[in-house]
Amino acid sequence: MRQRPSPRIAGRRLQVLARLCRSPGVGRRLSELVLREMGLLAFRDAPEPGPLKAAIKFRVKPRPPSATETADV
Amino acid sequence: MSEPRPPGIADYARAYREGQTSPAAAAEACLAAIRASDQDDPPLRAVITILDDAMTAAEAASERIAAGTPRSLLDGVPIVVKDNVDVAGVPTTHGLPIELPVPEADARAVARLREAGAIIVGKANLHQLGAGTTGINPHTGTPRNPFDPQRWCGGSSSGCACAVGSGLVPMAVGTDAGGSVRAPAAFVGAVGFKPTFGRISRTGMAVLCDTLDHIGPLVTTCADAALTFATMAAIDSDDDETWDQPPLPADFLAAAARSPAGLRIGFARHTLESRVVEPEVAKAVTDAASALAEAGCQIVDVTVPDLDEARILGLILLGAEGPSGVEPVLKANIGKLALDLQVLLALGDTVTARDYLKAQRARGRQCDAWREVLSGVDAVLMPSAGMPAGKIFADALTTGEIDEVSSAKAISCTFPANLTGYPAVSVPCGRVSGLPVAAQIVAPPWHEARALALGAAIERSGLYRWQRPARYFADRILGRG
Numbered sequence: 001m002r003q004r005p006s007p008r009i010a011g012r013r014l015q016v017l018a019r020l021c022r023s024p025g026v027g028r029r030l031s032e033l034v035l036r037e038m039g040l041l042a043f044r045d046a047p048e049p050g051p052l053k054a055a056i057k058f059r060v061k062p063r064p065p066s067a068t069e070t071a072d073v
Numbered sequence: 074m075s076e077p078r079p080p081g082i083a084d085y086a087r088a089y090r091e092g093q094t095s096p097a098a099a100a101e102a103c104l105a106a107i108r109a110s111d112q113d114d115p116p117l118r119a120v121i122t123i124l125d126d127a128m129t130a131a132e133a134a135s136e137r138i139a140a141g142t143p144r145s146l147l148d149g150v151p152i153v154v155k156d157n158v159d160v161a162g163v164p165t166t167h168g169l170p171i172e173l174p175v176p177e178a179d180a181r182a183v184a185r186l187r188e189a190g191a192i193i194v195g196k197a198n199l200h201q202l203g204a205g206t207t208g209i210n211p212h213t214g215t216p217r218n219p220f221d222p223q224r225w226c227g228g229s230s231s232g233c234a235c236a237v238g239s240g241l242v243p244m245a246v247g248t249d250a251g252g253s254v255r256a257p258a259a260f261v262g263a264v265g266f267k268p269t270f271g272r273i274s275r276t277g278m279a280v281l282c283d284t285l286d287h288i289g290p291l292v293t294t295c296a297d298a299a300l301t302f303a304t305m306a307a308i309d310s311d312d313d314e315t316w317d318q319p320p321l322p323a324d325f326l327a328a329a330a331r332s333p334a335g336l337r338i339g340f341a342r343h344t345l346e347s348r349v350v351e352p353e354v355a356k357a358v359t360d361a362a363s364a365l366a367e368a369g370c371q372i373v374d375v376t377v378p379d380l381d382e383a384r385i386l387g388l389i390l391l392g393a394e395g396p397s398g399v400e401p402v403l404k405a406n407i408g409k410l411a412l413d414l415q416v417l418l419a420l421g422d423t424v425t426a427r428d429y430l431k432a433q434r435a436r437g438r439q440c441d442a443w444r445e446v447l448s449g450v451d452a453v454l455m456p457s458a459g460m461p462a463g464k465i466f467a468d469a470l471t472t473g474e475i476d477e478v479s480s481a482k483a484i485s486c487t488f489p490a491n492l493t494g495y496p497a498v499s500v501p502c503g504r505v506s507g508l509p510v511a512a513q514i515v516a517p518p519w520h521e522a523r524a525l526a527l528g529a530a531i532e533r534s535g536l537y538r539w540q541r542p543a544r545y546f547a548d549r550i551l552g553r554g
Contacts, residue, residue: 008476010413011468017475018412021419031423034416038477043385044428048435 078539079262080547081243081293082300085150089138094552096138096149096192100131103151103194106241106546111214113544115222118214119235120195121156122163127194134190146300148190151550153236154183154246156196157203158288159277167279168201170212170409171402180277181312182246182288182305189304197245198232201411201473202396202403203253203281205229206483209469211411217465219261219542220508224462227257227483233291234261240547244301245291250282251387252458252487254289255499255513260462262501262509262539264528265291266298267487269518270494271318273302274309282394285387285491295528298498299329302521319519328522333530334369336523338362339450341377349380349485350459354510357503357536358456361512364502364534365454365527375446375453378439380485386439387488389432392421413473436492443493443515452527453515456486457499461508486513496521500528501537509537 009017017034021027035041088094094102104125110117134149143149154160157167159176160183166173179187187193198216200208208231209215216235218224226234230253233245238261247254249267258265267289280286290301303325309315322328340362345355366372396403396418407415446453459482466474490497495515502512512531516524 007478008466008474010466010472010474010476014412014416014472014474018415018419021416022407027419028423031416031420034420035423038388039381039385040389040424040428043382043389043435044425044431048431049438 077541079240079293080551081297082146082150083296084551085243086146088551089149096131096134097128098552099149099550100127100151100192100194102550102552103241106550107195110239110241110544110546115217116214117235117239117544118198118216119232119239119241120153121166121168121198121213121232122196124160124163124193124195127151127192131192134192137190144188144190145304147186147304150191150244151194151242152186152191152244152246153195153197153233153242154193155199155230155233155248157199157248157279157281158183158246160193160196163196165279166196166213167203168199168210168213171406173402176277178277181274181307181309183277185305185307186246186301191244194242197230197236200228200231201414203229203248203250204391204395204414204417205473206256206480207463207474208232208257209465209473211471211473215465215470218462219544221462223465224508225260225465227260227458227462229253230257230291234258234263237261237263237291237293239542240545240550243293243547244297247289247291248278249287249289249491250285250391251491252484254291255487255497256458256483258291259457259499259501259509259511262537263291263293264295264298264501265289265499266302266525267490267497268302268306268521269318269496271314272306272521274307274312274315276309276311280398282391284394285390287491295498295500295525295532296330298528299326299522299525322522325522329525330529331526332369333365333527336451336527337371337373338365338527339375339446339453340372341453341455342374343376344380344455344486347380347459347485349482350456351482351505353505354456354459354461357505357510358454358512360536361502361531362454364531364536367534368530373450375450377446377453377455377489378442380489382435383439383488383492384481384485386432386436386492389424389428390436392424393429395421411473413475416475439489440493443489443495447517451516452523455513455515457511457513458483459486461505461510490515494518496524498524498528500531502531503536
């Protein structure tokens with residue numbers, strides 16, 4: 001089985017990665033490769049359960065219910 | 074026989090009251106200790122900016138205490154503030170090598186601490202822009218773990234953790250968008266507390282992610298977390314997120330110290346099998362569950378939403394919302410930034426509006442699932458950071474580093490409470506190879522006292538036995554040695 005490369009990127013490898021990321025076109029493709037490695041693109045491609053809500057309707061902040069309760073133990 | 078423990082705020086207050094030292098003497102010793110800590114090899118690098126004008130406030134506090142009229146238990150106690158939170162007249166650097174405007178006013182949370190008499194002795198180091206889990210900062214230096222200087226303190230509140238863990242101060246003001254208070258606290262054996270979203274005003278804080286970010290204390294005990302949280306928490310007319318909060322109960326501090334006997338605790342045991350939680354940490358958290366059972370809690374297993382998904386959602390939200398307030402400045406100075414930050418900003422650029430909206434929908438589902446879990450139990454027990462503090466590699470010191478495996482272990486268990494906005498406290502519960510590890514209690518919204526009472530029960534169990542780090546400063550600051 002093929003060994004996965006070390007997940008840690010620093011020093012010279014990070015210099016190269018940062019330079020490539022700043023480069024138009026290459027940077028975007030490279031960023032997407034990194035996002036794929038981090039699992040973000042799998043999320044992008046995954047189907048959503050149930051009917052989609054209209055984007056404008058949902059609350060983006062985690063505001064809890066307007067509580068009148070007190071924070072007792 | 075009482076266990077040795079790091080001095081906390083009550084110890085400072087007692088030392089002042091009994092004349093063992095004074096706020097002025099303590100502040101002077103504290104400022105000297107911060108300077109000395111950076112002369113060591115390697116330098117501790119807890120603090121970016123030392124505030125010598127703290128002496129004026131400390132002398133005033135000394136007079137109040139000598140007259141028997143302290144403002145509060147915090148009067149004369151030295152603290153540091155993470156350098157993404159404003160202190161009037163002091164640059165807020167974000168740990169960046171960029172000149173930024175100097176704030177004219179304290180952040181509201183800082184102002185409240187100052188009104189209570191706290192003495193701000195420095196701005197604490199951080200991972201650049203608060204965007205990282207190690208605290209490695211090529212520009213301001215990397216805070217060293219008090220228990221092993223070859224290891225980091227975590228991030229992004231790295232300097233806060235370093236300062237509290239090494240006894241430079243008993244309290245630090247940190248910020249937490251994905252675990253940046255709780256994980257660093259876990260790595261240094263401190264208590265890190267993230268209150269309910271909307272409890273502490275973010276006016277004067279450089280918000281990394283508007284929908285995830287919180288202010289919270291790093292301290293040595295849950296009692297100090299309760300005290301400093303209660304001092305900072307308030308409705309702020311300039312921060313509408315604070316407007317809906319119910320008042321803290323009059324007996325909040327007593328409630329946060331009360332026995333948790335009879336509470337029903339959901340143990341998210343399945344998270345211990347996750348790839349982001351190391352087996353030794355899992356064992357320590359299991360011990361914490363046993364300690365709560367011995368304290369009279371009923372322990373039942375619960376299933377919380379997927380940790381990997383929570384982390385990915387958090388990263389998408391951070392990437393999309395991330396640097397919105399300071400983006401032009403960052404873009405204009407991109408070449409000066411740490412290389413890991415440069416890459417993260419590039420990654421953020423690839424997050425689309427559709428990604429963001431999809432992530433917010435998924436977040437809503439995670440919030441629903443957490444609400445369901447907490448409808449059946451009083452709080453949830455799970456790991457804080459899934460690993461002990463990691464090693465500092467030489468090649469990272471000058472460039473920064475990206476390590477997805479280590480980052481995932483550091484913050485996967487803490488991200489859910491940022492997605493939901495629920496209060497969560499990280500409490501030390503053991504050691505792995507001499508390094509502290511911690512459990513996390515997550516409570517329903519506004520139930521900060523319950524979270525802290527459970528944290529205090531884990532403290533009292535003695536699972537975590539504090540050992541004085543080789544470089545430890547509180548004794549000399551308190552005039553004990």
